[in-house]
Amino acid sequence: MKKKAALFSLTILLLFLATGLTACNERNRIFRYGYWEYIVVGKESRIPKNKNDSVIAVVGLTESGAEQLALDVPSAINGTEVAYLGFEKYDIAINYYTLTSRNLLRLYIPENILSIKPYVFESLSAPDAKTIYNGAAEPSVHFSSSPEIYVYRELYEKIKSKHADCLDEEGSTDCPSCPWILETFVPANVAFMNNYSAAVNRGYFRAEDVESGEKIPEPPAPEREGYVFTGWYTEAEAINLWDFDTKTEIPDGEELRLYAGWKKL
Ligand SMILES: [Zn+2]
Structure with a gap:
């Protein structure tokens, strides 16, 4: 009887682990388009909720992409808007996609990309690699970005003054981007x-x-x-x-x- 009970709880435990891990493990399929690898995500979630809820996250470079010295991130792929650069690999945000290249010196980011995910530039290892954002409004960044992101000087000044008063005397803030925003953006x-x-x-x-x-x-x-x-x-x-x-x-x-x-x- 004891053995049976033990076996039963073990089965339950295994079932729990298997379903739990599968749920976290549900990955987005990676597609390829020219120099780019991308996934299709929802506007506000990692998995699209329905057919109309799809935008693209550019999440990697193909072999030929990794050989280029300069690249323009596309603003749309096959008619679907590119809204994210990088993304979480799982719902638990501990693992992120990165663009990997030893050659890339300039990465130009179009204005319709509104969110730049953590770590996406971490594997751009050319010593003088520059990432340049071409929009005139502040994109959301959720983590200090390395290399930094160059923006129009006017936008840089705007970001600087917008966040100048966020920190209180103890150096804490309610502003979610403040701790890293000023070290992320630099004026072009x-x-x-x-x-x-x-x-x-x-x-x-x-x-x-x-x-x-x-x-x-x-x-x-x-x-x-x-x-x-x-x-x-x-x-x-x-x-x-x-x-x-x-x-x-x-x-x-x-x-x-x-x-x-x-x-x-
Ligand atoms: Zn702020």
């Missing part, structure tokens, strides 16, 4: 302006950051309906074309702005 020293509408991404097209004596990488050509793009200029009036062979010297704390030139079709 180059801004490409779309030069036609302040309503589109607050007038920005792309942020960039260069060291002293480095050339500014040429961004992909912007698009505007009814116009042809004519190049990047040093002033909004589009008079002097920027030469991308120029090695730049941008004084500390300053920003170089380049403006898109447009010709009406």
